[in-house]
Amino acid sequence: MDLLECRLDINDLDSFVADLTAIGERHGATLQTVDARYVADRRHLERAVELADRAIERGENVARDRAVEILLYAAGRRQIDRALEMGVGEGENRAVVLIDATPHSDSKNGSDLDAARAAVTELEAFAGTEPTLDQQDEDVLRTFFDITDAERAATDASLAALVRERVALLDVEK
Incomplete structure (x- = not known):
């Protein structure tokens, strides 16, 4: 798995998604783009890929598309619209x-x-590489993943660990 941390300036979202799909098909890859504010750390996305692949292998996936299944796990949600x-x-x-x-x-x-990475950097929407996982907005992560003050007080686990727990708990909530 490779992560390209970057800035994007997207004029037409449907066209951007179609371009990513074409790149993936051309290079035998799955591409999924997420807003960096909602990513706790690299391991968050690695775990989402692992669990999505496991669900697909078992025939328990919600989405027909692997990239969407990865997004469901990354978001810790079963509803595609919410993810x-x-x-x-x-x-x-x-x-x-x-x-x-x-x-x-x-x-x-x-x-x-x-x-595939090089092809993404050649897209019109690609505005440049930039470290996007170096700092997290705790308020955004806590709100999106429903992590309460009480939960934070009850454990010494990091916020990233709690987000990864939400990813893993998605299987339990099925």
């Missing part, structure tokens, strides 16, 4: 583009992921 709140929108975005080899694809080597 899409974590995605990027038209205009300027601080984002993370997740690029992962599509399971059972003939194109699983790093050069294909590198090519």
Whole structure:
């Protein structure tokens, strides 16, 4: 899995999503773009990919598309509409583009992921690389993932660990 931390300036969201889909198909990769404000850390997205793949392997997935299933887990939600709140929108975005080899694809080597990454950077919407996971907005994460003051007081776990717990608990809530 590769993460491209960047700025995006999206004029047409549907066109941007279509471009990502085409890049993924061309390079044997799954691409999912999320608003960086909703990502606790790299491990948050790694865990979402692991659990989405497990759900797909077991036939327990909600979404037909792997990228959407990954988004569901990353958001800790089973409703696609609610999970899409974590995605990027038209205009300027601080984002993370997740690029992962599509399971059972003939194109699983790093050069294909590198090519997919390069193709993303050539999109019109790509405004440049930028560290987007170096600092989290605790209020945004706590609100989006429904992490209460009482929950924070009851544990010494980090906020990122609590977010990852929400990702993992999605299987329990099915």
